[in-house]
Structure formats: structure tokens, C-alpha cells
Amino acid sequence: MQLAILLFDRFTALDAVGPYDTLSRLPGVEAVFVGEHTGPYRNDTGSLGLVADAALEEVTAPDILVVPGGPGQTAQMADGPLHEWIRAVDATTTWTTSVCTGSLILGAAGLLRGRRATSHWLALEQLPALGAEPTGERVVFDGKYVTAAGVSSGIDMGLALAGRIAGDAAAQMIQLGIEYDPQPPYDAGSPDKAPAEVTAALRERSRFLLAGER
Amino acid sequence: MQLAILLFDRFTALDAVGPYDTLSRLPGVEAVFVGEHTGPYRNDTGSLGLVADAALEEVTAPDILVVPGGPGQTAQMADGPLHEWIRAVDATTTWTTSVCTGSLILGAAGLLRGRRATSHWLALEQLPALGAEPTGERVVFDGKYVTAAGVSSGIDMGLALAGRIAGDAAAQMIQLGIEYDPQPPYDAGSPDKAPAEVTAALRERSRFLLAGER
Numbered sequence: 001m002q003l004a005i006l007l008f009d010r011f012t013a014l015d016a017v018g019p020y021d022t023l024s025r026l027p028g029v030e031a032v033f034v035g036e037h038t039g040p041y042r043n044d045t046g047s048l049g050l051v052a053d054a055a056l057e058e059v060t061a062p063d064i065l066v067v068p069g070g071p072g073q074t075a076q077m078a079d080g081p082l083h084e085w086i087r088a089v090d091a092t093t094t095w096t097t098s099v100c101t102g103s104l105i106l107g108a109a110g111l112l113r114g115r116r117a118t119s120h121w122l123a124l125e126q127l128p129a130l131g132a133e134p135t136g137e138r139v140v141f142d143g144k145y146v147t148a149a150g151v152s153s154g155i156d157m158g159l160a161l162a163g164r165i166a167g168d169a170a171a172q173m174i175q176l177g178i179e180y181d182p183q184p185p186y187d188a189g190s191p192d193k194a195p196a197e198v199t200a201a202l203r204e205r206s207r208f209l210l211a212g213e214r
Numbered sequence: 215m216q217l218a219i220l221l222f223d224r225f226t227a228l229d230a231v232g233p234y235d236t237l238s239r240l241p242g243v244e245a246v247f248v249g250e251h252t253g254p255y256r257n258d259t260g261s262l263g264l265v266a267d268a269a270l271e272e273v274t275a276p277d278i279l280v281v282p283g284g285p286g287q288t289a290q291m292a293d294g295p296l297h298e299w300i301r302a303v304d305a306t307t308t309w310t311t312s313v314c315t316g317s318l319i320l321g322a323a324g325l326l327r328g329r330r331a332t333s334h335w336l337a338l339e340q341l342p343a344l345g346a347e348p349t350g351e352r353v354v355f356d357g358k359y360v361t362a363a364g365v366s367s368g369i370d371m372g373l374a375l376a377g378r379i380a381g382d383a384a385a386q387m388i389q390l391g392i393e394y395d396p397q398p399p400y401d402a403g404s405p406d407k408a409p410a411e412v413t414a415a416l417r418e419r420s421r422f423l424l425a426g427e428r
Contacts, residue, residue, distance in 0.1 A: 155398075175402045
């Protein structure tokens with residue numbers, strides 16, 4: 001079973017690594033990081049490089065596709081070789097997935113029309129223009145399309161998908177292996193839970209934060 | 215404020231990326247991935263490469279040090295240039311931290327003697343031999359030494375440390391930015407919560423899972 005994780009410039013690292021470090025631990029999974037070119041891609045803040053080991057044309061039939069998000073997503077919205085590749089591999093995937101604003105890329109490629117989907121909370125309002133119906137759930141399954149909310153939600157998606165693929169015990173073993181017993185020091189992980197002034201400030205600063213331009 | 219994240223062969227990616235993608239979003243933080251050599255380091259399963267942009271000798275005074283864990287940790291336990299570097303930079307850090315079995319490296323370098331600390335639950339029993347006192351907490355602060363439990367706990371550590379460094383609102387803004395409102399599909403993230411047979415199976419298989427040898 002091949003797991004392909006897409007990389008592009010200015011992706012958000014945790015978007016990619018959350019699903020990767022859960023799903024890649026399923027028995028029999030071979031994971032590959034893939035991009036338009038091979039070699040390192042720099043993340044949203046520019047301070048981390050993840051290596052794409054394969055170019056798009058080398059990955060023709062992944063079973064699972066993961067598309068991360070991040071501010072670089074905005075440069076991946078135009079039709080072209082990347083969208084063509086996404087549509088081509090989607091024709092035979094078992095699961096086509098995204099984290100954060102990766103759903104906007106899937107949507108722009110035409111894969112979410114008429115489907116329920118999610119994205120980073122700051123980007124939810126962009127889904128309808130791509131034909132998708134935004135939901136307030138953290139992980140959304142609609143057929144073989146699985147979209148997760150912002151950044152860290154890819155861990156929850158990875159575990160949920162691991163359960164669908166290999167059963168509850170296999171997924172629980174991965175959860176225990178990565179000791180995912182979350183104890184956030186604050187309860188500020190969604191706009192309705194965070195203090196109103198924090199949510200307002202992040203909305204205001206989101207252009208900078210999401211763009212990694214501090 | 216410089217944040218240095220150590221890389222070594224067969225580290226666990228989420229151990230490094232969790233603290234990175236929280237702490238690096240603090241205003242004024244400059245993050246750098248550092249290793250004995252520059253260039254890519256491969257992770258525990260070998261399917262992901264993260265790039266070290268700086269060699270040890272180029273990073274002489276980080277304010278925050280993060281040491282991840284992973285099966286490659288066992289090769290980092292002998293005294294030598296890496297331990298010398300860790301001790302040297304620790305002399306001037308504001309915070310010296312680890313995730314997962316990274317605490318065993320800090321301990322082997324002599325930094326946790328007489329201190330409360332934690333590690334991956336499967337590795338807790340190795341702490342006393344390094345002079346540290348294991349605790350059952352997910353994130354342990356002892357002076358400037360902060361150790362986190364297995365893999366995913368580095369996100370909780372990053373947020374807790376962000377709060378100490380820049381205040382609650384700054385940390386909450388990061389939590390909201392990465393939409394960290396965990397909703398694991400199972401409650402199996404610690405050995406006392408997971409089904410007994412899952413915990414037993416993972417103990418049995420841990421040599422393989424932790425070593426990435428499936």
C-alpha cells in the first residue's frame with residue numbers, strides 16, 4: 001500500500017508530518033514524499049526543508065494521497081501539471097485526503113464538487129466557490145475523500161483513517177506508539193473556544209501568520 | 215531568540231516537528247535545524263528526510279534547544295562531539311528540552327542528574343540509570359529543563375513553553391493557528407488508557423515499531 005504525501009513550496013510541516021507519522025506506521029505501508037521536483041521543499045517560515053524523494057511522474061498509483069496546506073497553497077490553485085497529476089492519481093486511489101488548506105487544492109483540481117469537506121477555520125469560507133460544502137467537523141469523510149481541519153488535525157485524520165484501513169486495534173497501537181494522549185495547556189484550539197480577543201487578533205494577523213511573515 | 219532543533223539519523227519526525235511548528239511561530243524566534251553534518255537526515259522508517267541547515271559548530275548559543283527522540287537515539291548515547299556540543303550550548307540556553315527518547319540523550323550527556331524528567335512510556339525505566347527521576351506527567355518542567363513524553367507530546371510541550379516565554383495569549387494564538395483542538399478517534403494514547411491487549415502487543419512489538427523495522 002503506497003502512501004504519497006505531496007510537497008510544495010511554503011507548505012506547513014505539521015500538516016504533512018501528522019498524517020505521515022500515523023499512516024506510515026501501518027503494517028505494509030510504503031510512504032513517499034513527492035513533488036514537482038525532487039529534493040528539499042522549504043516550509044511556510046522557510047526554516048525547514050523536507051525532501052521529496054520522487055517527482056510526480058514517478059508516483060502513478062498511490063493508494064493514499066495526502067495533500068497538506070500552508071500559505072504556499074495559494075500558488076497551487078491554478079490548473080496545470082500538479083492538478084493533472086492529482087486528478088490522474090485520484091482515479092485509482094483508495095483514499096484522497098488533505099489537511100488544512102490542502103482541501104483548497106483538491107477543490108481547485110475539481111475533486112470536491114458536491115462533497116462535504118473542511119479546511120483550516122480561516123479558510124472554510126473559500127470552499128463553496130470550489131463546489132464543496134464546508135462542515136464544522138474536524139475530520140470529514142465523504143466517500144473516499146477525507147479532509148481535515150487546520151494543521152494539527154492531520155493527526156486525528158491519520159488515526160481515523162488507519163482505523164478504517166486496518167481496524168481499531170491497529171490504529172490504537174499507532175496512537176499508543178506516538179503516545180497521543182493530548183493535554184494542551186490551553187483550551188484555545190478552535191475559534192469558538194479561544195478567548196474572543198485571541199480569535200479576533202488571529203483573524204487580523206492571519207495574513208501574516210499564515211504567510212509565515214512575522 | 216534562536217531555537218535549535220537537533221537532527222540525527224533515524225530520529226522520529228513528529229518529535230521534532232511538534233515543538234518546531236509551535237515554538238517557531240513565536241514572534242522573534244529564528245529556528246534552525248542542526249546536526250553533526252548539514253544536509254538531510256533520514257527518519258526512523260527511512261522514508262522522510264529533514265534538512266539540517268547548520269552543523270553543530272555553527273550553532274553556539276541557541277536560546278532554546280530541542281532534542282527529539284526515535285530509534286536512532288540509541289546511537290547517540292556515547293560521549294563524544296554531540297554530547298560535548300549539547301553540554302556547551304546548554305551552558306547558555308534559556309531552555310533545554312527534549313521529546314520522547316530525546317531525554318535519554320540529554321541524560322547521557324549528564325544534564326538530567328537529580329532532575330525530574332519524562333520520556334516515551336516504553337523508555338521511562340531507562341531514566342534512573344542516567345540519574346533522572348521519571349514522572350508520569352506528559353510535560354515535565356524542572357528548572358530550565360523541559361522533557362516531554364512520547365512523540366506527539368512535543369506539541370503540548372511547545373505550547374506550554376510558548377506560554378512561559380511569551381505569555382498565555384501568544385501561546386493561545388499559536389494553538390488556534392494550528393487548530394490544536396484534539397479529537398482522537400480512540401482513547402488509547404497512554405498505556406493505562408489503551409486496551410490491555412493493545413498495550414501488551416505494543417510492548418511485545420516495540421523493538422520493531424520503535425526501530426521502524428516492520
